[in-house]
Amino acid sequence: MASSIHDLARHLNISIGTVSRALNGRADVNADTRQRVLEAAKQLNYAPNQSGRSLRQGATHSIAFMMQPHPGDLEYGEPFFIPFLTGLQAGFAERGLDLIVAMGAPGDYQQERLRRVVETRRADAVVLAWTRREDERIDYLTERGFPFATLGRSRSGSTSYPSLDLDFEKAGSEAVDRLVARGHRRIAAIRPSLDLNFGHLFLAGYRKALRRHGIEVDPALIADGFINEAGGYQVTPRVMPAEDRPTAIIFNNDAMALGGCKALAEMGIRPGHDIAVIVIVDTPLCRYFSPALTAFRPSLEPMGRRLAEMLLASLPAFAGPEGPRIIREVWPLELIARESD
Amino acid sequence: MASSIHDLARHLNISIGTVSRALNGRADVNADTRQRVLEAAKQLNYAPNQSGRSLRQGATHSIAFMMQPHPGDLEYGEPFFIPFLTGLQAGFAERGLDLIVAMGAPGDYQQERLRRVVETRRADAVVLAWTRREDERIDYLTERGFPFATLGRSRSGSTSYPSLDLDFEKAGSEAVDRLVARGHRRIAAIRPSLDLNFGHLFLAGYRKALRRHGIEVDPALIADGFINEAGGYQVTPRVMPAEDRPTAIIFNNDAMALGGCKALAEMGIRPGHDIAVIVIVDTPLCRYFSPALTAFRPSLEPMGRRLAEMLLASLPAFAGPEGPRIIREVWPLELIARESD
DNA sequence: CGTTTTTCCGTAAACGTTTACGACAACACA
DNA sequence: TGTGTTGTCGTAAACGTTTACGGAAAAACG
Numbered sequence: 001m002a003s004s005i006h007d008l009a010r011h012l013n014i015s016i017g018t019v020s021r022a023l024n025g026r027a028d029v030n031a032d033t034r035q036r037v038l039e040a041a042k043q044l045n046y047a048p049n050q051s052g053r054s055l056r057q058g059a060t061h062s063i064a065f066m067m068q069p070h071p072g073d074l075e076y077g078e079p080f081f082i083p084f085l086t087g088l089q090a091g092f093a094e095r096g097l098d099l100i101v102a103m104g105a106p107g108d109y110q111q112e113r114l115r116r117v118v119e120t121r122r123a124d125a126v127v128l129a130w131t132r133r134e135d136e137r138i139d140y141l142t143e144r145g146f147p148f149a150t151l152g153r154s155r156s157g158s159t160s161y162p163s164l165d166l167d168f169e170k171a172g173s174e175a176v177d178r179l180v181a182r183g184h185r186r187i188a189a190i191r192p193s194l195d196l197n198f199g200h201l202f203l204a205g206y207r208k209a210l211r212r213h214g215i216e217v218d219p220a221l222i223a224d225g226f227i228n229e230a231g232g233y234q235v236t237p238r239v240m241p242a243e244d245r246p247t248a249i250i251f252n253n254d255a256m257a258l259g260g261c262k263a264l265a266e267m268g269i270r271p272g273h274d275i276a277v278i279v280i281v282d283t284p285l286c287r288y289f290s291p292a293l294t295a296f297r298p299s300l301e302p303m304g305r306r307l308a309e310m311l312l313a314s315l316p317a318f319a320g321p322e323g324p325r326i327i328r329e330v331w332p333l334e335l336i337a338r339e340s341d
Numbered sequence: 342m343a344s345s346i347h348d349l350a351r352h353l354n355i356s357i358g359t360v361s362r363a364l365n366g367r368a369d370v371n372a373d374t375r376q377r378v379l380e381a382a383k384q385l386n387y388a389p390n391q392s393g394r395s396l397r398q399g400a401t402h403s404i405a406f407m408m409q410p411h412p413g414d415l416e417y418g419e420p421f422f423i424p425f426l427t428g429l430q431a432g433f434a435e436r437g438l439d440l441i442v443a444m445g446a447p448g449d450y451q452q453e454r455l456r457r458v459v460e461t462r463r464a465d466a467v468v469l470a471w472t473r474r475e476d477e478r479i480d481y482l483t484e485r486g487f488p489f490a491t492l493g494r495s496r497s498g499s500t501s502y503p504s505l506d507l508d509f510e511k512a513g514s515e516a517v518d519r520l521v522a523r524g525h526r527r528i529a530a531i532r533p534s535l536d537l538n539f540g541h542l543f544l545a546g547y548r549k550a551l552r553r554h555g556i557e558v559d560p561a562l563i564a565d566g567f568i569n570e571a572g573g574y575q576v577t578p579r580v581m582p583a584e585d586r587p588t589a590i591i592f593n594n595d596a597m598a599l600g601g602c603k604a605l606a607e608m609g610i611r612p613g614h615d616i617a618v619i620v621i622v623d624t625p626l627c628r629y630f631s632p633a634l635t636a637f638r639p640s641l642e643p644m645g646r647r648l649a650e651m652l653l654a655s656l657p658a659f660a661g662p663e664g665p666r667i668i669r670e671v672w673p674l675e676l677i678a679r680e681s682d
Numbered sequence: 683c684g685t686t687t688t689t690c691c692g693t694a695a696a697c698g699t700t701t702a703c704g705a706c707a708a709c710a711c712a
Numbered sequence: 713t714g715t716g717t718t719g720t721c722g723t724a725a726a727c728g729t730t731t732a733c734g735g736a737a738a739a740a741c742g
Binding site for chain 4: 016018028030033
Binding site for chain 3: 355357358359368370371374393396397398
């Protein structure tokens with residue numbers, strides 16, 4: 001059915017070795033021969049069998065992005081996703097690598113899927129997202145010596161891997177600054193209950209800024225819940241006591257913000273009127289919500305592209321002449337002022 | 342580094358053939374031996390090298406989903422995506438198949454990427470989305486004899502492949518019925534300008550329903566544009582003439598609807614008050630938009646799961662004892678009444 | 683006990699590549 | 713002419729599996 005390198009060689013009356021060398025651009029092949037091989041390859045539309053190549057070279061020429069829908073994403077759709085992936089794939093494609101996104105079932109935290117990818121050598125490296133403070137995936141990969149990069153930092157695995165993260169601490173801090181400048185003193189914070197690292201960073205920034213402004217941190221104004229709309233809906237009322245209510249809320253996640261706003265509305269509290277709302281990571285939903293939510297926006301597509309570069313720079317096979325190096329970056333979030341604060 | 346079947350065999354003092362047979366559950370291996378092999382495999386955490394397996398078996402054990410972001414998706418995020426993929430991956434995982442999402446750059450219509458996947462035999466079959474009326478990808482795959490299934494129908498490639506589609510014709514028709522029942526007579530329709538098949542189906546349903554109600558189809562009330570927010574924004578004014586304006590609009594796409602509503606708002610026409618709006622494919626954005634948009638909702642996760650089943654049923658290697666069969670289904674869309682109509 | 687069947691396992695080929703190695707011819711140089 | 717160099721190509725091994733085949737031992741059977 002599909003043509004192999006043997007067909008090509010037979011068709012040209014030369015050996016498969018020469019065909020392979022011609023195709024791979026090696027120097028020791030006559031210019032004429034190379035030309036003939038390339039033409040014949042196009043004509044028979046031959047492309048080397050990936051399994052054969054991988055087996056021989058010990059490299060799959062593909063990078064796996066471990067993607068794990070959270071429970072609730074089925075209704076939500078995770079709009080964060082496509083722009084980042086588009087950049088990531090572009091960054092790898094430039095170096096001839098395929099991006100494969102490896103999915104698991106929602107909620108099972110990838111460990112099993114990750115092991116499969118690594119142990120069956122389906123990819124040459126992996127990209128992790130949703131990093132946790134203590135992340136067993138990172139521990140596993142470092143222990144196994146398998147190359148990877150992360151979107152987000154972690155305390156696991158020291159700092160011996162490339163990582164690209166957003167400055168959630170600064171964003172949390174800036175959100176407080178902005179609210180305080182507008183006269184707010186009682187500011188609530190809502191974040192995911194998982195060990196997700198950005199939740200910790202955000203809260204650190206929030207706390208620091210409050211102290212800087214001489215405002216005492218009130219534990220009653222901090223809550224966490226499931227990282228989805230239902231989580232926000234469920235947990236928001238907890239930071240809205242009957243008396244001495246907060247006048248502002250910062251949500252660490254867009255889905256939680258939407259659920260939270262629903263809860264507020266049901267309590268008769270109008271976001272943007274009776275209470276100020278700021279969201280840390282902007283998505284299209286923040287823009288279309290009513291009132292449009294003030295939010296901090298990441299530049300996802302460039303981030304994807306950059307993380308691909310960073311991972312490749314750490315791999316001996318792809319690093320430049322100066323050798324592999326570990327790059328770690330923290331990117332800013334840009335405040336998009338809208339109507340909700 | 343990574344352990345091979347040879348290591349395992351040496352460790353157990355048996356031949357690699359026996360190891361392989363034990364691992365693959367063949368009958369001709371002693372129960373004791375099998376037990377020992379399985380334990381040793383777990384202990385050395387051995388998993389068969391995929392490249393080796395694929396090469397020998399001529400099968401990659403993976404299915405490629407061709408995903409192609411449209412221009413504009415970088416801001417939009419395509420929320421359709423994750424729920425469908427989650428179901429798709431679940432359906433394949435049950436049969437031991439990996440789903441790999443093969444991405445290309447935005448806008449270049451996959452043909453190149455598809456060829457690469459097929460010719461380098463990176464997957465055993467592919468799943469196509471965004472089918473067009475005349476779809477060169479389908480032509481290519483049928484001509485090449487490469488197995489595939491589609492989300493959406495097409496006129497290409499006869500009907501010799503499994504396909505799962507939504508009943509856009511019925512939805513278009515029901516949308517008109519609903520609007521007419523509420524007293525509307527001048528109803529505009531906006532759809533994507535690409536040859537996307539669902540755009541044709543929608544319009545057919547729209548036309549049929551109008552005629553059924555004795556309403557003449559006015560070409561001035563039908564327009565098409567880019568399938569994104571900018572497209573909707575740009576094209577909606579064209580169906581809003583100064584006199585004899587439509588009192589309702591049906592959008593064939595959520596992103597276009599959001600852009601269209603923005604254009605309407607700028608013209609001083611309030612969706613849900615001054616004009617009725619219905620969207621054919623619901624996404625979370627329709628729910629959160631203000632006014633919340635009445636829309637037709639697909640059940641994406643079950644669709645993904647079902648399409649996986651259907652593709653597998655068409656493959657000799659996975660079909661049941663009754664042999665492979667081509668299943669084609671059309672699923673209904675459920676009307677979610679909200680505030681905009 | 684002899685013969686047949688069954689159970690279990692080892693051997694070796696094959697999948698499609700890439701690449702180290704060596705061979706051969708042509709050429710340059712002294 | 714002899715020696716070394718360069719350019720080009722063929723040969724064959726190797727990557728890690730799976731599997732057809734055959735054989736030896738054990739079991740079943742008469």
